[in-house]
Amino acid sequence: MELLPQVILDGILIGGIYITIAIGFSLVFGVMHIIDFAVGEWIMLGAFLGYYLNGWTGLDPFALLPVVFVVFFGIGYLIQPAIQRVISGHRGNPLLMGLVFTFGIMLIIRGLGLTIFGFYSRSIPSKLAASSWLFEKGDFFLTVPFVRLAGLAFAVAITLVLHYMLKKTDFGTGVRALAQHKESAGLMGVDSHKTNCIIYGIYVGISAMTGVLVCTIFSMTPMEGGRYTVLAFFVVVLAGMGYLPGVPWAALFLGLIQSIFIVYLSASYTLLAVFVVLYIILLISPKGLFGRGW
Amino acid sequence: MKRMTWITLFLALSLVTAGAVGAEAPVFKIGVITSLSGGLATGGNVTKQGYEMWAKRVNDAGGIEINGKQYPVKLIYGDAQSEPSQAASAAERLAAQEKIDFALGPYSSGVTLAAAPVLEKYKIPMVTGSAESPLIWREKFKFTFGTIPPVNFTGSSALNVIATLDPPPKRAVVIGSNDAFSKATAETFRDTCEKLKIKVMKYDIVPSGQDLTPYMSAVRAMRPDVIAFGGHDEELIRLVKALRQIHYAPKALLMHYGVTEPAFIEALGKDAEQVYGASVWTPTLKTKGGLIWPDAQSYAADIKAAFGIVPDYTMAACSAAGLAFQAAVMQLGAAPPLDEAQKLALVDVLEKLDIHTFYGPIKFSHEGEFYHANTGLTPLAFRSRVARPLSSVRPTTRRHRRSTP
Amino acid sequence: MNVLEVDNISVRYGDIQALWDVGFGVREGQLVTILGTNGAGKTTTLKTIAGVLQPFSGNVRFNGSLISGLPAHEVADAGISLVPEGRQLFPQLNVEDNLRMGSYLKRTKVRRDQNLKSVYNLFPVLAERKKQEAQTLSGGEQQMLAIGRALMQDPKLIMFDEPSLGLAPILVQEVFNIIRELSRQGRTILLVEQNVHQALKISDYCYVLENGRIVHEGTGKDLEQDPKVREAYLGI
Numbered sequence: 001m002e003l004l005p006q007v008i009l010d011g012i013l014i015g016g017i018y019i020t021i022a023i024g025f026s027l028v029f030g031v032m033h034i035i036d037f038a039v040g041e042w043i044m045l046g047a048f049l050g051y052y053l054n055g056w057t058g059l060d061p062f063a064l065l066p067v068v069f070v071v072f073f074g075i076g077y078l079i080q081p082a083i084q085r086v087i088s089g090h091r092g093n094p095l096l097m098g099l100v101f102t103f104g105i106m107l108i109i110r111g112l113g114l115t116i117f118g119f120y121s122r123s124i125p126s127k128l129a130a131s132s133w134l135f136e137k138g139d140f141f142l143t144v145p146f147v148r149l150a151g152l153a154f155a156v157a158i159t160l161v162l163h164y165m166l167k168k169t170d171f172g173t174g175v176r177a178l179a180q181h182k183e184s185a186g187l188m189g190v191d192s193h194k195t196n197c198i199i200y201g202i203y204v205g206i207s208a209m210t211g212v213l214v215c216t217i218f219s220m221t222p223m224e225g226g227r228y229t230v231l232a233f234f235v236v237v238l239a240g241m242g243y244l245p246g247v248p249w250a251a252l253f254l255g256l257i258q259s260i261f262i263v264y265l266s267a268s269y270t271l272l273a274v275f276v277v278l279y280i281i282l283l284i285s286p287k288g289l290f291g292r293g294w
Numbered sequence: 295m296k297r298m299t300w301i302t303l304f305l306a307l308s309l310v311t312a313g314a315v316g317a318e319a320p321v322f323k324i325g326v327i328t329s330l331s332g333g334l335a336t337g338g339n340v341t342k343q344g345y346e347m348w349a350k351r352v353n354d355a356g357g358i359e360i361n362g363k364q365y366p367v368k369l370i371y372g373d374a375q376s377e378p379s380q381a382a383s384a385a386e387r388l389a390a391q392e393k394i395d396f397a398l399g400p401y402s403s404g405v406t407l408a409a410a411p412v413l414e415k416y417k418i419p420m421v422t423g424s425a426e427s428p429l430i431w432r433e434k435f436k437f438t439f440g441t442i443p444p445v446n447f448t449g450s451s452a453l454n455v456i457a458t459l460d461p462p463p464k465r466a467v468v469i470g471s472n473d474a475f476s477k478a479t480a481e482t483f484r485d486t487c488e489k490l491k492i493k494v495m496k497y498d499i500v501p502s503g504q505d506l507t508p509y510m511s512a513v514r515a516m517r518p519d520v521i522a523f524g525g526h527d528e529e530l531i532r533l534v535k536a537l538r539q540i541h542y543a544p545k546a547l548l549m550h551y552g553v554t555e556p557a558f559i560e561a562l563g564k565d566a567e568q569v570y571g572a573s574v575w576t577p578t579l580k581t582k583g584g585l586i587w588p589d590a591q592s593y594a595a596d597i598k599a600a601f602g603i604v605p606d607y608t609m610a611a612c613s614a615a616g617l618a619f620q621a622a623v624m625q626l627g628a629a630p631p632l633d634e635a636q637k638l639a640l641v642d643v644l645e646k647l648d649i650h651t652f653y654g655p656i657k658f659s660h661e662g663e664f665y666h667a668n669t670g671l672t673p674l675a676f677r678s679r680v681a682r683p684l685s686s687v688r689p690t691t692r693r694h695r696r697s698t699p
Numbered sequence: 700m701n702v703l704e705v706d707n708i709s710v711r712y713g714d715i716q717a718l719w720d721v722g723f724g725v726r727e728g729q730l731v732t733i734l735g736t737n738g739a740g741k742t743t744t745l746k747t748i749a750g751v752l753q754p755f756s757g758n759v760r761f762n763g764s765l766i767s768g769l770p771a772h773e774v775a776d777a778g779i780s781l782v783p784e785g786r787q788l789f790p791q792l793n794v795e796d797n798l799r800m801g802s803y804l805k806r807t808k809v810r811r812d813q814n815l816k817s818v819y820n821l822f823p824v825l826a827e828r829k830k831q832e833a834q835t836l837s838g839g840e841q842q843m844l845a846i847g848r849a850l851m852q853d854p855k856l857i858m859f860d861e862p863s864l865g866l867a868p869i870l871v872q873e874v875f876n877i878i879r880e881l882s883r884q885g886r887t888i889l890l891v892e893q894n895v896h897q898a899l900k901i902s903d904y905c906y907v908l909e910n911g912r913i914v915h916e917g918t919g920k921d922l923e924q925d926p927k928v929r930e931a932y933l934g935i
């Protein structure tokens with residue numbers, strides 16, 4: 001029982017990482033109905049940019065986040081029109097076309113990643129990674145790893161910034177309008193092309209920053225993107241496809257059950273258990289935890 | 295007359311070209327079945343570099359000398375794509391279409407288990423420089439050999455060293471990643487602990503890629519003396535980072551082979567310090583070789599010049615697999631292409647092989663649970679000590695001692 | 700001088716052609732109505748003017764400059780608003796955010812507070828329901844919101860696509876009163892209606908669309924007297 005506080009804390013900290021993995025992904029699905037198979041690859045690329053920047057400048061990875069964001073915002077902004085073209089073709093199912101296209105992007109990035117970065121696993125050093133708070137009293141103890149706490153703070157910050165942008169700015173209202181009714185948004189003067197590019201840029205930028213975070217907390221190889229794509233799917237499906245406010249809660253929920261299962265039940269079947277829980281929830285509420293997804 | 299000159303010239307030219315084609319010297323066609331793509335591409339490419347290095351050195355010297363004539367080797371790749379099924383079809387293609395004389399084996403045990411039966415069917419001998427799962431040798435494939443001893447042969451060595459620490463460790467937690475090799479490693483750790491009277495408090499096989507921090511928090515509450523982990527480098531790095539983040543250092547952290555891999559040390563930097571591991575080869579090992587490389591250092595220098603990296607034991611074992619073939623076929627005295635009888639004879643020679651290389655002795659066991667695995671080596675135990683910054687590619691010197699066999 | 704000049708536009712959806720050489724004009728301050736049965740091409744006409752659809756031949760000019768070929772958001776910026784058929788609100792935005800979307804453009808943002816006040820004056824019910832999601836409004840309230848949203852755009856030309864559709868008779872009357880009032884204020888209006896009686900009464904000039912072609916035109920009075928129109932559209 002003395003483990004419980006630690007278990008809950010660890011769950012929340014894992015959940016924080018899941019938030020950043022999934023939030024941009026959910027945003028993009030909500031606004032333009034693209035399921036981006038390459039989400040893990042953006043994370044991977046961001047991790048490597050962070051790794052090399054850290055090597056060249058010696059700056060702490062957290063200080064590099066803005067640079068990584070700007071670079072990948074640009075990439076996302078430039079690449080979006082290609083995706084839009086594919087999904088707005090008049091034939092076929094746009095959702096499926098998007099899936100297939102981004103699957104292709106994923107394969108290309110992964111292949112290039114392997115060629116350019118090599119096969120080895122990289123990890124970004126951070127001063128924060130070696131320190132933690134430790135409370136200990138008899139059998140009771142609680143460790144708070146700084147680097148993960150920073151990760152959670154980052155996740156909360158991203159969530160708040162996105163929330164502010166979407167709810168309090170005209171641009172954000174335009175984005176929500178675009179998501180709800182594309183044609184009417186156009187009539188109101190929303191340039192859907194440009195807005196899509198910006199949103200996609202924000203998403204790629206957030207994902208890349210997540211990569212830096214993940215590479216600091218864990219490690220990264222060019223083949224590893226798929227793992228994060230799966231996680232992003234899990235969280236977003238649980239939150240309800242495209243229902244952004246559900247993402248932080250779904251992410252924390254997933255982190256918590258994972259942490260509880262791994263300690264109190266079996267470490268061997270944690271992922272299976274997470275999957276079963278997800279399945280049951282979707283059975284009861286097919287539109288996610290809050291019943292507000294697609 | 296002018297026309298005649300032209301025609302003669304043309305005829306002469308075609309004769310020369312035809313002659314050149316006809317006179318092309320026979321080569322040893324060697325199939326390399328390994329994962330160049332997919333999840334195991336990291337390891338797969340390590341094996342590829344090892345095989346390539348050997349082939350390059352052989353061909354630089356003009357080839358393998360058989361009865362006074364030189365025959366070069368030609369590597370033909372079959373990408374196993376990290377999938378057993380793809381490994382089988384790659385083996386099938388190499389055997390049936392390319393008509394290879396001989397095969398060099400895949401990275402990872404699962405893939406090897408799929409390729410071996412196909413080569414068995416075509417009666418093509420294979421030496422692999424990577425498979426480490428005991429499962430392979432239990433299958434007793436007649437045509438499959440391996441230069442790395444299985445984990446159950448080597449894995450116990452590091453624990454034996456740890457058992458001599460003062461005070462001696464009493465309690466251990468053993469974790470294994472969920473794949474054939476890692477599971478076997480974890481099993482070996484568990485069994486050896488029991489043999490050494492170290493109590494195994496917790497034993498778990500965990501799916502790869504999982505965040506182990508909560509698990510480690512729980513482990514810490516149990517206060518074990520030893521944490522032993524069987525897994526590939528990726529998971530090892532994550533585990534060490536997780537421990538570091540929760541500020542927990544067990545007396546001994548044991549992680550099989552990964553510890554000596556340059557990638558591991560590069561990725562972890564200072565974190566790799568307290569880690570124990572076992573290995574069969576390092577670039578600083580004292581060895582004496584007959585073929586190509588006289589010792590481990592010269593091999594390491596060669597790899598460094600060719601690929602800019604420090605070879606790990608897998609790469610060395612792969613180059614050594616090539617050496618094993620080279621030695622065997624020289625003893626046999628058979629020129630390419632090898633017919634079926636010669637391939638069978640080659641298996642006999644391999645079984646009796648007893649050579650010394652830069653990698654250490656190669657001597658394949660021909661019975662029991664290590665059937666066709668190289669049991670000529672003495673496993674080493676390591677303590678990883680690194681003081682280099684992270685950006686450095688070079689691992690620095692490590693103290694290592696011979697374990698009690 | 701025509702503010703809006705539709706010059707022989709032809710439009711198709713994929714392989715299906717919906718408009719054939721449709722041409723007409725709207726003068727400054729006029730209220731012009733397009734009549735037509737279901738599927739005649741009325742909505743297609745308005746959407747083409749609004750830039751949602753593009754003609755494959757012909758063009759549209761607004762205040763003398765070419766607007767066909769421009770995307771919807773640029774047409775909106777030029778000063779044309781559409782109150783679309785079936786309201787097409789942003790269902791999960793609240794009433795105020797729907798209205799604010801009307802002044803998304805820089806051109807209109809500066810007058811946002813002023814316009815909001817006058818829309819709330821015109822439709823007090825919207826002021827009461829400011830924070831309510833648009834999808835929870837009644838049909839009539841939704842129509843008010845759709846009109847209010849268009850007014851927020853400070854349009855030089857406002858187009859209504861069957862604003863009375865699906866409303867109770869009292870509300871139909873109210874909608875027409877509003878349109879008449881807007882017209883009286885001097886606004887230029889292009890109205891599409893199937894409620895021919897009401898529409899003819901308030902419009903200055905009418906066009907009748909049939910199977911994607913304009914077949915009649917004239918003042919409201921003229922058409923009311925036209926026997927063919929009477930038979931086909933007034934059921935007399």
Ligand SMILES: Nc1ncnc2c1ncn2[C@@H]1O[C@H](COP(=O)(O)OP(=O)(O)OP(=O)(O)O)[C@@H](O)[C@H]1O
Nearest residue numbers: 712715717735736737738739740741742743744784
């Ligand atoms: N998206 C579409 N794809 C294909 N055909 C369409 C599409 N929209 C409209 N049409 C066709 O174009 C023609 C004109 O349609 P439109 O919507 O303009 O008619 P309308 O006059 O507005 O009818 P209503 O009074 O029913 O609203 C119709 O035959 C219709 O079937």
Ligand SMILES: [Mg+2]
Nearest residue numbers: 741742743784
């Ligand atoms: Mg219509």
